[in-house]
Every structure is written in structure tokens, then in C-alpha cells.
Amino acid sequence: MIDQTMIPDIDPIALPAPIWLLKFLLLFTFTLHILAMNVAVGGGFVAAVTEYFGRKKKSQNHFDLSRAIAKMLPPFTAFTITLGVAPLLFLQVLYGQFFYTSTILMAWPWLSVIVIFILAYYGYYIFSFRWEKLNGKRLWVVLISAIMLATIGLIYVNNIVLMLTPDKWKAMYFNDPHGTHMNFTDPTIIPRYLHYMISALAVAGIVVMMWGMKKLKANEQLGKWAIRYGAWWFLIPTFINIAVGLWWLIALPRDFMMMFMGGNQFATSYLLVGLASIFICIILMFVGMNAAKPIGKIMAAKLFFLITIVTMILMRHELREEYLKPYINWDAVRTEPQWDVIIIFALLLVGGLITVIWMLKKSFGKPVIESK
């Protein structure tokens, strides 16, 4: 029997919303966060490699793309943070007793996230604002920034898995209470981490394709090149990622693995839908990248890719619930929904989205004055 006395008591104040709503918001905002993060991190690596080939092949196409990614990185990094705040909030309210404890065990690595992030973020801004001036140095600036951001992901994965395994805490804490632990002894950490990071490259590939589609009108040669180039960035990582996903699955404790193999009907169907949609997505990408009129096919591929991401996030959630099953009884968790405030939140969220869309439309929809 696992020593449950080590798990902090659930907060005596009731949850201010139904559990399903909190879990939905956690997963919804996390999905948005992951998408922004994928562009911010994957985009950095794609930019670095593109810079490298640009120089090696003296290719203007590569430099044009690098310049374009440079402009995208800071905003996507900003949204990675902004969209990361919400899932962190919902995570804390739902799983605080697990999350705070694992965080304390790895306090210093966890805090270092802030410093690393600030440096990486400024690196992206330098890459963006001084792209021309940096010239030969810019490959290194963007590469180092991307590596730093990827390191943050590694620290996150360490913590998010550690919070699921309370049976390890005791030994760790009494061995060293100063908050310097990591969680690398867990065999799922590396495949789990790689699965996210490789997916970031694939998402960045899709962004490159979208940029290519936008360029088609003004510069068909560049547009077509970018679509093909982006497609390879999507395809190769995706193939690798299917293997890494399998690695992760095998690395899981046997019971958890089995839930995706029929043990849990939800988990299993998420996996099946996810696999089916990624295969459709891959086929559409292959067709689209060589097609005379690629846009429709690529947009459809994108849709199937999004379905895959959503199923993966649902699988991740099922896995978390399975890990924590012995430690939390959701039926016993008290809730006292504050509906009045929840409704205000919902209205503001809708209003906020409309405001942001309005601003984006006004600003980038139809340029009133041509940019210099």
C-alpha cells in the first residue's frame, strides 16, 4: 500500500466551479498554449536550420523564410506565456496538492525557468529586430534561444510527471529537502518530452506552409518552395514522432499502457482517432505539397492535424487521471460553483476574443497605408 499520508490534504475551500468545467478549461487553454508553444519553439529551430541552409546554398528563399519566421517568433512567444497562464491556474486549483509538492521538490530548476525564459525571449527579439544587422551571428542567436525554450519544456515535463507519482516524493524529500531534484529516473520523461518537441517542429512546418500559401500570389516560386519545404518539416518529424509515441507508450507502466489498448474505452478511442487522423493528414500533405492548387488540401490536412492534437491532449489527460486514481477521489471533492462570476468570465472571454479579432482585422486585414 502506498503511503498516502505524504499527499497534502485537499484545500478546505470548495472548488468554485463544477469539476467538468475546470477540466474542460484546463484542457482547452492547454491546447491553445501548446499550439503557440509549438510555433515559438519549433519555429526557432526551423529558423536556425533554414539559416544554415540559406548560407550553405546561398538561397534567397531560405533567407526570406528566416526573415518571416523572425517576425513571428516574438508574438508567438508572448502568446505561449499568456496562454500558459490559464492552464497553470486551472491545474493549481484542480491538482494543487500534487503540483505544489512536486514543484517544491524541484524548486530551483523550476524557478530557473523564469531566468531562462527572459533570456530566450530577448534573444528572439534580437533575432527579430536586428535580423539584418546580425547577419552571420543570427543563426546562433535564434538557435540558442530555441534551445533555451526547449530546456524549459524539459523542466516542465519533469515536474508534470513528478506530480503524478507521489510514491517517489518521500525518498526524494528526505534525501534532500532543498528543492534541487529532477525526475530523470522516470523512464517516460524522455519519450514524453521528445514527443512534444518533435511535434513542435511539425507544427512549425505547417506554419511555414501557411506562409508559403500566402506568398503564392505575390511570388509563386517562393510560395511553392515554402509549401514543399514546410511540408518536409511537417512530414519527417511526424514520422519520427509516431515511433517516439510508441516508445512513450511502451515506457509507461503496464497498466497505463493497457488502457490505450482497450483497457479504457475513452483512452483507446482517442488513440485510434488520433492515429487515423494523422494518417489522413499525412496523405493530404503528400498530395497537397505537389498539387497545382494546394490550398484546399493543405487546409484539410491542417484540420486533421488539429484533431490529432486534441486527441493527444485528451489521451494525456486520461493518463493523468489514471496515474492519480489511487490518490484522489473526485466524487469526494466539494464544489460550490460561483455561477455569477463564471458567467461574467464567460462573457468577458467572448468579448475579449471579439476585441482581439477586431484589432487584428483592423490592423492586418486590409492595410490602409502600405508598409515601407
Added chain:
Amino acid sequence: MNYPIWEVPVIGGGWLIGIVAVIHVFVSHFAVGGGLFLVLTERKAYSTNDINILNYVKKHSKFFLLLTIVFGALTGVAIWFTIGLVNPQATSALIHIFLWGWAIEWVFFFIEIAAVMIYFYTWDKIDRKTHMIVGWIYFVFAWMSMVVINGILSFMLTPGAWTQTRDFWDGLINPTYFSSLAFRTLTAIVLAGIYALFTASLLKDKKVKQTIVKYSSKWVLPFMLLLPLAGLWYYMTLPEIPREIILGGITFVSNTAIVGLMAGALIFFTVLIMGFLKPNLYNTPVAVFVLLLGLASMFAGERVRESVRKPFVLVDYMYSNGVLISEFDKIKEQGLLKNSKWSLITEVNDQNQLEAGKEAFKLYCSSCHIINGYNDVQPLITEYDEEMLTMIINELENYQGYMPKFAGTEAEAAAIAKWLAEFNKENKKGEIK
């Protein structure tokens, strides 16, 4: 007692939170007031048709963007990280009470970040009117996020009716809500001017520089005159004990308040003389000096606000060491060690007194007292022997009003006293040598 304790060497967790928080607050208030500055200065540039002001505002907006959305946003996340590490129990309580407040603030934050980026990236690319609307959207939502977070911060000191009703709105709109919102809003506007004076001091063209310095001084001076009024209002809304503490109840708190006031006065006169009256004197070193003074006075303000909350972290709900008032009696009866999930020692016996004392001290006292570090107990107890220490621990609240009552058994108090008395012995040995 619920969570493992993360000991921060030397400075302690309280100071770590303090340092991170003050840095953040210094930037985040600028993020609010600076938004108003940007959009009003842009309007002035258009209405006076002054290309120099417009060019300055564009430059300033870049500085603003780089400072607020990178450093400001991430130090905000850093506060979350540190409070969760240092005081998970209180963080969890706040998040349970104000989850939807934070969620709403997050919506504002999201709009704010989108707006400031659009504002910066669309200079000269969209028509002036739309650009200014985006600027206004930025400012309004930046301020709205303060409107929310101010409620949560002031709640920690003055929970008001929430203590009885446990109602979200009672907690948010609490007795010091409006006075501290006024204070923070004024601070934000003043800071906008102080930062603007800094970027103005970097301008090369002397004439332009003088114009902007003079203009920015007008952002600082009148609002700074209002600050003491808002401060007084805030003070009037405080409960009796915090007021007593500020007025000399705890020396370092009143000293800190005085330092803050003096730094503020110094800012006022520096800006008045070197900014408003003789703008040619306002160079970059002066600007940096004024910024540092601003940081110092904010530090003092936040420090006072944090200190007057003692012995609580959440007034009338939780002591600064994370012990819930509602659980106090239970813990006192059963013992600290028994009620701690993260202690290897569960009770005091004849063999383990020193060890148990050390552990109980860590559980109950280390949130404020760091051995060989901040607020070290060693110099505070040199006069007392073990017996006296036991007595003091059992009556902490009478001995020092801003320390929590002791929630342990008499055996635990005795064990802590025994462990502490060892320091006296060792320190005496050291002196003799």
C-alpha cells in the same frame, strides 16, 4: 503543515517573494500607467502636429513593449512560482477563493498583450484613429487587470465581510479595495512619467529632449501631490493593528515607511527642479537615479503592506506559517509534529528532544526566521535560558504581537527551547575563544 518545506538559504522565502514582487510591481505599474502615457502623448503629437513628439513616442513604445511584455509578464509568472513554492497553502487558498477573479484577469491580460503588440507593430501602417483606439484598448484592459488583482492583494490584509460570508464579492471588494486602487492607479501614472523621463534623457536632440522632459515632468508632479492623499485614505481604511504598527508599533516598519516617504519626496523635488524648472539638467544618470528612488519607494510601500499583515498571511484565515486558524486548536492539542505530513519525527520523547526541536522550528518558525540568515533568532535570544525560552514560545503572541500563537504542545515548545538554547551555548563558546 500540509506541504514539504522549501528552505531558501540566507534570505528566506519571504524575502525571495518580496524581491520578485517588487521588481514585478515596478514594471507592472508602469505597464498600466505607461499605456495611458503612450496614447495621450500620441494624441498630443497629432494635435500639435509635432513630428518630434511622434518620433519619441514611437521609440518609447518599443522600450515599453520590450520591458513590459517580456520582463513584466515573466516576473509576474515568477511571483506565482515563488508564492507556490514558499507558501503553497496560502497560494492554494487564494486560488480557490479567487479562481474566477484570476481567470477574468487572465482575459484582460490576454487582450492587453495582443493590444500592445498590435499597437507597436502598426505604427504608420494603419490610420491614426484606429491606432489610437488600439492604444486605448491596451490601457483600459491593463488597468482593468489591476482592478481585479488589487482586490485579491488587498483581501490578504483586509478580508472584511468575507470572513463571515465566504462570498467572492465580499472578498474582492473589501474595506481597503478602493483606497488601494486609487493609490496604485496614481502610482502607475507617476511611474509612467518617471520611465518617460528616462527614455527622454536618452534623446540626442537637445531641444526635443527638453520638451519631452518638461512634458513628462507634468505627468509626475501633480499626481505625486495626490499620492499622499491616497496614502492617507488607505491608512484611514486600515484596521487598528496595522495602523499601530505603521505608527511605530514595529520600528522597522515605521522606518521603512519613512524611507519610502523620503524617497518619494526626493523624486518630487528632483523632477520639479531638474525636470520641470530646468529641463536641460535632466540627464541619464539623474533619470536612472530617479528610477532607483522609485524602486526604493515601491519597495518600502510593498514591504510595509506585507509587514502589517503579521501574524497572518491571510488575515483572520491563515497564519504566516501556513497554519489555518480553524485548525489551530486541533494542532495545538495533538501536536505540530503529528500534524505535519512531511516530518520524519512524529512526537517528542526523551531521546529525540533536540532533533524534534529542530524539526518543530522548521515547521513552525522557518517561514520568518532563517538560521544564519534573515531575521535570525540567534541574536534575539542571547539573553534567555531554556526555561525562559519555553515560556516565551508558549506565549509568543504576548511576547511579540506580530508573531503567531504557538500551535504546538508544551513538549514541543520545550524541545524548540532546548534546541535554541544550544545556539546560546555554542555562541558563548565562540566568544570565549
